[in-house]
Amino acid sequence: MADSNEESTLHLLAEARAGRGEALELLCRRYLPRIRTWARGRLPECARNLEDTDDLVQDAFLRVLRHMEHFDPQHSGAFLGLVRTTVRNSLVDRYRRMGRRGSTEPADVEIPDIRPSPLEKLLGEECARSYEAALDALDPLDRALLFSRFELRLEYQDVARDFGKPTADAARMAVKRAVMRLAETLGSTESDRI
Numbered sequence: 001m002a003d004s005n006e007e008s009t010l011h012l013l014a015e016a017r018a019g020r021g022e023a024l025e026l027l028c029r030r031y032l033p034r035i036r037t038w039a040r041g042r043l044p045e046c047a048r049n050l051e052d053t054d055d056l057v058q059d060a061f062l063r064v065l066r067h068m069e070h071f072d073p074q075h076s077g078a079f080l081g082l083v084r085t086t087v088r089n090s091l092v093d094r095y096r097r098m099g100r101r102g103s104t105e106p107a108d109v110e111i112p113d114i115r116p117s118p119l120e121k122l123l124g125e126e127c128a129r130s131y132e133a134a135l136d137a138l139d140p141l142d143r144a145l146l147f148s149r150f151e152l153r154l155e156y157q158d159v160a161r162d163f164g165k166p167t168a169d170a171a172r173m174a175v176k177r178a179v180m181r182l183a184e185t186l187g188s189t190e191s192d193r194i
Contacts, residue, residue: 009080012026013027013079031061077147077148077162077163080162141178144163145178
């Protein structure tokens with residue numbers, strides 16, 4: 001099976017469910033590097049090294065692939081949405097484990113602390129929580145479109161291929177509409193808190 005840009009994710013998923021190893025291999029080649037890149041900055045600092053990130057992502061990706069026969073995607077972005085959720089859950093588990101253990105790095109009074117202040121950290125965490133809550137409130141297709149374009153940094157022609165859009169411009173419009181719905185959701189979330 002060739003790695004063609006016309007090979008939609010839905011087609012590859014159907015092939016993978018039918019037991020064709022080439023389709024699984026192509027899915028891995030297409031998405032695993034992007035998912036690794038996305039996850040890399042999301043591990044806790046004290047647990048962050050290249051091997052940990054790669055292992056965490058690969059384990060999550062393999063968990064998704066092992067249960068492929070039970071997965072019935074409703075749209076092309078469903079696969080990436082499932083992988084993202086699985087990796088995100090693994091990251092949350094890692095954060096929790098690190099929180100229980102605490103940092104093992106010794107304090108060094110010679111090095112100035114350039115980490116964000118507690119207030120900066122709180123504001124950043126609150127923004128991240130608001131964003132995640134708004135994202136979770138969106139339709140799964142919108143979530144997958146936003147994840148593909150902004151978190152995986154896929155080009156519009158790749159988004160078009162993966163979501164069955166006829167052109168890159170059609171994919172651009174679909175992403176733009178998803179961004180508008182996210183903004184509306186964020187706006188309503190903020191007004192609810194006031």
